[in-house]
Amino acid sequence: MATFTFRAAVGANDSIASTARSIDDNCATLSFFGHQGSACVRMDTIIESITRLGLKPSETSMDLFVLACTMAAADTRVDRKQYGEDGWTRVFRLEVPVRDLTLWQGGSQLLERIFRFLTGDIWSIEFRQRTGQDLYLPPAGRKRKYTIPYATDTVCLFSGGLDSFIGAVELLDRGIRPILVGHSKSADVSTYQSQCHHALKTAYPNLVPARINGYVGIPKKGLSSSEDHTERGRSFLFLSLGALCASSISNASTLVVPENGMISLNLPLTPLRIGSHSTRTTHPYYMGLMSTLFSHLRLGVSLLNPYQFKTKGEMISGCTNPALIRNAVTMSCSHPNARYHGKGNIHCGYCVPCIIRQAAYLCSGIPDPAQMRVDLSSHSLDITGAEGKDAFAFHYMQSRAKRDPNYVEVSVRNTGPLDSDVTQYVQVYTRGLAEVSTLLQNVTFKK
Numbered sequence: 001m002a003t004f005t006f007r008a009a010v011g012a013n014d015s016i017a018s019t020a021r022s023i024d025d026n027c028a029t030l031s032f033f034g035h036q037g038s039a040c041v042r043m044d045t046i047i048e049s050i051t052r053l054g055l056k057p058s059e060t061s062m063d064l065f066v067l068a069c070t071m072a073a074a075d076t077r078v079d080r081k082q083y084g085e086d087g088w089t090r091v092f093r094l095e096v097p098v099r100d101l102t103l104w105q106g107g108s109q110l111l112e113r114i115f116r117f118l119t120g121d122i123w124s125i126e127f128r129q130r131t132g133q134d135l136y137l138p139p140a141g142r143k144r145k146y147t148i149p150y151a152t153d154t155v156c157l158f159s160g161g162l163d164s165f166i167g168a169v170e171l172l173d174r175g176i177r178p179i180l181v182g183h184s185k186s187a188d189v190s191t192y193q194s195q196c197h198h199a200l201k202t203a204y205p206n207l208v209p210a211r212i213n214g215y216v217g218i219p220k221k222g223l224s225s226s227e228d229h230t231e232r233g234r235s236f237l238f239l240s241l242g243a244l245c246a247s248s249i250s251n252a253s254t255l256v257v258p259e260n261g262m263i264s265l266n267l268p269l270t271p272l273r274i275g276s277h278s279t280r281t282t283h284p285y286y287m288g289l290m291s292t293l294f295s296h297l298r299l300g301v302s303l304l305n306p307y308q309f310k311t312k313g314e315m316i317s318g319c320t321n322p323a324l325i326r327n328a329v330t331m332s333c334s335h336p337n338a339r340y341h342g343k344g345n346i347h348c349g350y351c352v353p354c355i356i357r358q359a360a361y362l363c364s365g366i367p368d369p370a371q372m373r374v375d376l377s378s379h380s381l382d383i384t385g386a387e388g389k390d391a392f393a394f395h396y397m398q399s400r401a402k403r404d405p406n407y408v409e410v411s412v413r414n415t416g417p418l419d420s421d422v423t424q425y426v427q428v429y430t431r432g433l434a435e436v437s438t439l440l441q442n443v444t445f446k447k
Contacts, residue, residue: 001085002026006074006223007095008066009035013132014097028223030073032066033135041069042217046241049212053179054147055248059099060297062135067096067111067125068240073218075119075233079226090121097130107296114289117416118280119232148249149210154178155246156256157238158211160192162330162357163307166315167258168200168209170306173320177207178256181245183214183238190215191345192331199328203321214241235281239290239303247299257282257305260312262356262432264305265425267411269352269393284308284425285416309424311432312360327369332357349374350387355394356432359439378442392445394436401433408433 005027009016012034031037043065050057057065074092084090092115098104104127115123156171158164158180171178180197184190190213201208216237220227239257246253264282280286287303294301307315319325333347333354347354349372358376361368374387381388400407409426412418418425 001091002083003091003093004028004074004078004083005093005095006030006070006077008032008070008097009037010066010097010130010135011035011132015131016097028073028077030070030219030223032069039219039221039223041073041219042215043069045213045215049214050245050248053149053210053212055245057244057248058299059135060103061244061247061299063096063098063100063104063130064240064297064299065244066135067094067098068237069216069218070094070096071115071123071233072216072237073223075121076218076228076231077220077223077226079228080230082226088120092121092123094123094125096125096127098127099130099135101127101129103297107293110289110293110296114236114286114293115233117286117289118236150177152177152179153250153253154256155242155249155253156180156209156258157242158182158193158196160184160189160196160331161353162325162328162332163258163260163263163312163315165196165199165328165330166319166325167256167306168196169203169319169321169324171256172200172204172207172209175207178209179245179249180209180211181214181242182211183216183241189331189336192329195329199324203324212245216241232279235279235286236290238281243294243299243301246301251300252302253300254302254304257287257303258307259305260310260315260356260360260432261308261425261428262311263353264308265412265415265429267397267408267415267429269390269397280416282308283416285418309428311428311435312356313363313435314431316360316364316366322366326366329369332370346371346373348372349376350381350390352390352393355390355436355439359432359435362439363435376439376443380444380446383445383447388445391440391443394433394440395443395445398433398437398440401430 007029009029010032014035029037031040071094078090080088080090108125111125112123154176156168156178158168159182168180182193197211242255246255259282266279282305291303316325334351335348336345347370376391381391383389383392408429409422412422412425
């Protein structure tokens, strides 16, 4: 099985050029912070956003972010079908320079376990001593000093989706003024983040939350001859970006990651969907591992998903500002692209997140302001086509759960190690499944 090596070169004086092995098709180097290389990771938007708020990330949190970008590059630039020994599992080696070598070497096994859980691949990580200047470099020409406009100890991930919007709304309703941190890799998502932020500024003029635009540009050329679109490791990049910001504002800060309990567990809907359809962005076991990592790195950041035991429908119906939810322009779709239909970037209506969203709004009794290309409330779907496969997968899960009362519990336990008592996880997933059942009750399936 081939091993793919991805190395991070940091700063203009990084000595990697003189110590590196010869480069072949299985070895790639990413350039950060002024290192002269062909594959440069774009982080200027993030750095500018952080600078404008007067935040000063620690060297450890910057090292974490470089590691996260390197891991994301590896995960997205090596095709599973082509290079996985079993059509899925790949083997990676990461080489990353860090300031505190002893600290990072002590966490390497934990990191390898986190990466293996997220992506299903085999990872090894080698840290080396970083040389040269500090990582935090203000953008060229930005000499003016900025200061954070308000005191806070809370950062909230802000994806442009409905769950994160509700999370921000309820923090503001409680008088908590967070910093909103959004990650994006394209304008499709950043537009919705901007629209959601504008809605919050309008609704809470006395508590306007600052927003950090977390665009990361990982090069498509100069790393590998292939790409992979499963993106199972993207949540490590999300949480690392959130930790970078949260550790900058307080020695004891909270990073809020709002996501409903059904999506958090994200059970494989059929036996064939163990792989790419089962991302683990906020799975409770993964969140626990990340909390342990943050503690080991002494970042002073606590992780919180306040909606772990709520369905999306319960989040909507229980939101403290329902007027905003009725009119919010949020994006839940996993592939919001309908330009070829002449409709702009709207919800497809038939992917797993879209199905859960439609079900949640239906059960909450609040009209969904989003436009869907496909309305599933009354439809005949071809299970062999894109518009029917996810709805039919939910139908399969509902049928299995109905025949076997223990099926959901077994599925929950199979997603990863959890506490011995999984009752609350089973209950929230069962309630979420009931919401979807209500949506799909008039759907018929055909081959």
